[in-house]
Amino acid sequence: MPPVIELDHLVVPLGGRTILDGLTASLSGRAIGLLGPNGAGKSTLINTLLGFHAPSGGAVRIFGTDVRQGKALRRLVGYMPENDAFIAHMSGVRFVRCMAELAGLPPEAALERTHEAFFYVGLGEARYRKLGTYSLGMKQLAKLAQAIAHGPRLLLLDEPTNGLDPPARQRMIRLIREIRDTADMHLLISSHLLRDVEETCEEVLILKEGRIAAQCDLEGERRANRKFVELETVGTATSFAGAVQGLGAECAFYPNGHGIARIKVVLPDAVEMRELFRLAAEHDVQIRRMNYRRDALEDIFLAAMKEDGGTRGRP
Amino acid sequence: MAVHKRAYRPYAGPLTTERWRFLVLPRYGMLELFESRALTAFYVLCFVPFLVEASGIYISHSPAARALFEVHVEASQQFTHAEFFFGALTFQGALAFLLTAWVAPVLVSPDLVNGALPLYLSRPFSRPEYVLGKASILVALLSLITWVQGLTLFALQAGLQEGWGGDHLRIAGAIFAGAWVWILILTLLGLAVSAWIRWRVVASGALAGVFFMGSAFGEMWKEILGTSWGRVTNLSYLVGLVWRDLFGVFTNRQMSREMFNDGPGRDLPTWGAWMGLTVAACVCVWILNRRLRAREVVS
Numbered sequence: 001m002p003p004v005i006e007l008d009h010l011v012v013p014l015g016g017r018t019i020l021d022g023l024t025a026s027l028s029g030r031a032i033g034l035l036g037p038n039g040a041g042k043s044t045l046i047n048t049l050l051g052f053h054a055p056s057g058g059a060v061r062i063f064g065t066d067v068r069q070g071k072a073l074r075r076l077v078g079y080m081p082e083n084d085a086f087i088a089h090m091s092g093v094r095f096v097r098c099m100a101e102l103a104g105l106p107p108e109a110a111l112e113r114t115h116e117a118f119f120y121v122g123l124g125e126a127r128y129r130k131l132g133t134y135s136l137g138m139k140q141l142a143k144l145a146q147a148i149a150h151g152p153r154l155l156l157l158d159e160p161t162n163g164l165d166p167p168a169r170q171r172m173i174r175l176i177r178e179i180r181d182t183a184d185m186h187l188l189i190s191s192h193l194l195r196d197v198e199e200t201c202e203e204v205l206i207l208k209e210g211r212i213a214a215q216c217d218l219e220g221e222r223r224a225n226r227k228f229v230e231l232e233t234v235g236t237a238t239s240f241a242g243a244v245q246g247l248g249a250e251c252a253f254y255p256n257g258h259g260i261a262r263i264k265v266v267l268p269d270a271v272e273m274r275e276l277f278r279l280a281a282e283h284d285v286q287i288r289r290m291n292y293r294r295d296a297l298e299d300i301f302l303a304a305m306k307e308d309g310g311t312r313g314r315p
Numbered sequence: 316m317a318v319h320k321r322a323y324r325p326y327a328g329p330l331t332t333e334r335w336r337f338l339v340l341p342r343y344g345m346l347e348l349f350e351s352r353a354l355t356a357f358y359v360l361c362f363v364p365f366l367v368e369a370s371g372i373y374i375s376h377s378p379a380a381r382a383l384f385e386v387h388v389e390a391s392q393q394f395t396h397a398e399f400f401f402g403a404l405t406f407q408g409a410l411a412f413l414l415t416a417w418v419a420p421v422l423v424s425p426d427l428v429n430g431a432l433p434l435y436l437s438r439p440f441s442r443p444e445y446v447l448g449k450a451s452i453l454v455a456l457l458s459l460i461t462w463v464q465g466l467t468l469f470a471l472q473a474g475l476q477e478g479w480g481g482d483h484l485r486i487a488g489a490i491f492a493g494a495w496v497w498i499l500i501l502t503l504l505g506l507a508v509s510a511w512i513r514w515r516v517v518a519s520g521a522l523a524g525v526f527f528m529g530s531a532f533g534e535m536w537k538e539i540l541g542t543s544w545g546r547v548t549n550l551s552y553l554v555g556l557v558w559r560d561l562f563g564v565f566t567n568r569q570m571s572r573e574m575f576n577d578g579p580g581r582d583l584p585t586w587g588a589w590m591g592l593t594v595a596a597c598v599c600v601w602i603l604n605r606r607l608r609a610r611e612v613v614s
Contacts, residue, residue, distance in 0.1 A: 050437050052609040071333070071439040079437035085430045094343065101339045103438045104330035113326060120323055146434060151326025183323040 002064030003028045004154060004186045005049065009058035012041075012048050019044045021210040022058065027188075029203030031180045033218070034190040035301060036207035042190040043082060045207070046156050049188070050079060062154060075104060078152035080143045082159040082190075088132030092118060095131055096146045103150035110149070117145040121175060137168035144175065148185075155179065157189045161196050169196075176200045198297045206304045214304035218297060229265045229276070229292060235285035237261035243279045247271050260288075336440065340448025341455065344422055348452070354417060358456070361410045365464040368394075368403055369471055376475040394472060395479060400486050401562045404465050408497050408554070411457045412526065418456060419505025420518035422449050427513045427606075436609040446506065446603055453502040462494030489561035497554050500592055503599035504550075510606035526551055543583050547591040556588035 005027040012020040020041045034042045047053045048060055051070045060067050067073055087095055093114055100110035118127040121141040126134065134142060140160065147155055160176065161169045177200055180187055191197050197204060202219040205212060233240065241253040241263055250266040265276070280287050349355050372394045374380040381387075393399050426432050435445055469487050473480025480487075505522060512518040529548040536545025546552050583591070 047610050050433075050609070052433070052436065071441070074437060074439045075330075077437065079434070081430065081433050081437075083430050085434050087425045087431050088429055089425060090347065094346070098339060098343045099434055099438065101331070102336065102435060102440045104333070104336065105326065106329060106331055109326070109328050116324075148323065150438075151324075153325075179323060184325045185323075 002061070004032065004063065005188065006061040006064070007058070008060070010045075010048070010055055010060050011057035012044055012053050013056050014044065014053060019210050020048065020055075023207075023210075023212055024058075025205055025212055025215050027203055027205060027215075029186075029201065029217070029219070031176070031187040031189060031201045031203070033197035033201035033204040034188060034207065035192070035194065035197055035204055036213070037192060037305070039209075040207040041210040042192075042207055043158055044210075046079075046158050046188070046190055049156060050074065050077065075150075076153045078147035078150065078155045078185075080140075080147040080155070080157045080160060082162055084139065085143055086131040086134075086139060089130055091130055092123065092127045092134070092142050092145070096142070096149050099146045100149040105150055113149045113151070114145070117149040118142075120148070121145045122171065136163050137165070137171075140164060140168070140172060141175075144172075148179070148183075153185060155185055155187045157187060159191055160189065161191070161193065173199050194297050194301055204297065204300070206301060208305060214300055216300055221297075221300070229267065229273070229290060231263045231265065231276070231287055232289035233261050233263060233280070233285045234259050234288055236283060237263060237285060240279060240283040240285040243283060244276065247275055247279075333439065337444040337448035337451070340445070341452045344449065344452040345455075348418060348421060357417070358414070358460075361407070361414065361460040362464070364403070364406055364410075365460075365468070368399075368468055372468060372471050372475065395476065395483075397483070397486050397489070397562045397564050400465060400469065400490055401558065401564045403468060404461065404490055404493060404558065405555075407461045407464060408494075411461055411497060411501060412551075414456060414460070415453060415501040415505040416519045416522045419453060419502075419522065420509040420512075420515040422452055423506055423509035424513050424515045424518055427510065432607065433609045442604075442607050445607060449506060450502045453505060454498055457498045457501060458494070461498060462491050465490035465494060485563065489558070489563075493554075493558040493561045496557055496592065500550060500554065500595060503596050503603075507599035507602040507606075511602055544587070546583055547587065550592070550595060553583070553588040553591045553595075556583060556585055557592065560585040560588075 003026045005025075007023040007025045007027075010020055010023040011018060023045070034045065036042050044053060048055060049062060049067060051067050051074065054068075062073055063076065065073050090098075093111075096117060097107075097110045097114040100113055101107060105113065115124075115127070118124050121144050123138060123141050123145065126138060131139065131142060140162070144157075144160070147157075157176065161172050164172060173196060176187065176189065179185060180200065187200070189197060189200055198218070202217070204214075204216050204218050206214040206216075237253065237255065237259075241251050241261075244263070244265055245251045248268045249271060252264040254262040254264075256262060267273070267276075277287065279285075349358075374384055374386060375392075375394050426435070432445075436442065466487060469480070469483075469490060473483075504525060508522045508525065509515075509518045512521050529550055530552065533546040533549035533552065536548070537543055539545075
């Protein structure tokens with residue numbers, strides 16, 4: 001099966017500047033995050049995937065088909081742009097139905113799926129209202145509805161949580177995760193918010209100044225980090241650390257004095273977390289604090305911003 | 316699937332033919348347009364002159380109706396001349412202009428003001444198809460009040476007077492071709508100005524400005540530089556020249572020219588009018604190509 005998105009030395013110039021400079025990557029995740037600071041080229045890459053910008057060099061393929069083939073490919077893609085994109089005086093239903101018909105659906109099917117899409121994103125009750133009267137959060141959801149109504153195989157979401165308040169952002173993240181987990185669809189989510197990407201994506205491509213700063217399998221990183229635990233203990237930690245090593249874990253022990261110690265543990269896959277509590281009880285050690293390593297993406301992102309180029313995790 | 320089940324399902328049904336997909340836009344465009352009662356009323360009013368003219372033709376061929384309305388036979392003869400059809404088309408052409416100034420901004424501006432264009436173009440739908448779809452709305456509306464009405468009048472006259480139609484086929488051709496020239500110019504200009512300006516009311520005003528300012532500028536140029544080529548910016552004048560040539564009629568302008576001794580050679584040649592209209596159409600296409608993009612590139 002071909003990768004979802006394949007970039008092959010992609011070069012895209014705009015306005016006399018090279019915006020994307022020789023990108024090469026193969027992305028196959030169910031949900032792919034596109035990260036980078038402002039001006040890194042995230043939106044340009046999405047626009048190139050949609051065929052809005054023509055590459056001056058290299059190639060970009062979606063499901064193995066070159067984007068220069070345009071129309072046939074755009075049938076498979078749903079797009080939720082970053083900025084406002086609606087017709088103010090049209091009702092939600094009419095707008096999304098029109099967009100579904102332009103994607104090739106017959107009128108009856110387009111209407112049926114429009115209603116479904118509105119209920120799916122949670123705008124069922126507001127679907128006959130004019131789009132100009134929607135709140136910002138509702139407009140974002142309406143954009144999502146038009147992007148999924150025609151049943152695309154790849155959904156491109158450009159800053160989907162842009163301008164949303166925390167509850168609306170949570171709703172959007174929940175929806176994206178639901179689409180990722182239940183729908184037969186791949187997602188490419190562009191964002192400069194690490195948390196959004198971390199909560200929704202399995203694979204991440206980080207751009208910096210038009211180049212790939214890092215590419216990583218976030219799911220793999222999560223799996224690796226799930227067993228990385230930092231403990232703060234009180235009691236005879238030396239024997240406890242020895243017992244933990246006896247489980248086959250890598251263990252680093254840092255005594256702080258007064259019986260307090262910090263212990264870093266990398267547990268093998270087969271060992272459950274409860275084993276640590278059992279050993280602590282056996283060795284009369286109190287576990288005062290336990291931290292999972294949760295800042296994997298932030299670490300990767302910051303490292304990528306410091307250095308130029310390279311891949312992490314899966315090449 | 317019932318909507319209350321709230322689940323996503325992929326679409327595996329049939330797709331419509333790509334070739335005719337641009338017709339989705341006229342369907343939705345017409346729905347939006349005729350939700351305005353004012354526009355609907357205006358459009359209905361555009362048919363009133365046609366009904367009056369059709370009644371005139373009928374009365375001119377009915378001795379009973381002529382007697383009832385006390386119309387002389389000589390007066391009724393006017394409906395057989397090319398000047399009558401030229402005048403009818405001129406009046407409908409003016410209504411067509413007003414309709415374009417009203418409708419074109421409504422069709423295009425809302426897509427651009429709130430950035431809906433990328434959504435159209437992210438589908439298997441191209442920029443030419445977008446323009447074709449929007450233009451077809453104007454073409455359909457304008458056709459109904461210009462050449463369709465003109466040819467119906469011609470058919471009515473031809474049906475009521477045996478042999479007249481065959482002898483005056485040039486009039487039918489002139490109605491059809493002349494109206495299409497005007498429709499194409501109005502459509503392209505309406506779409507281009509709406510795409511350029513984006514704000515509906517301002518776009519309507521600008522469209523009127525293109526004609527009135529172009530006309531004023533043309534006359535000014537003509538008077539100052541003493542050359543009729545200044546009139547090349549006067550689009551309504553150019554279309555008038557083309558129509559006059561198509562109908563082969565002697566117009567009021569020519570009469571006034573002779574009356575005021577505005578000697579021959581002051582009018583543009585017909586080929587000049589065609590050239591001017593072609594250049595105007597090309598400029599409109601260029602503007603549409605510049606403005607109707609999924610993304611703006613800021614240098």
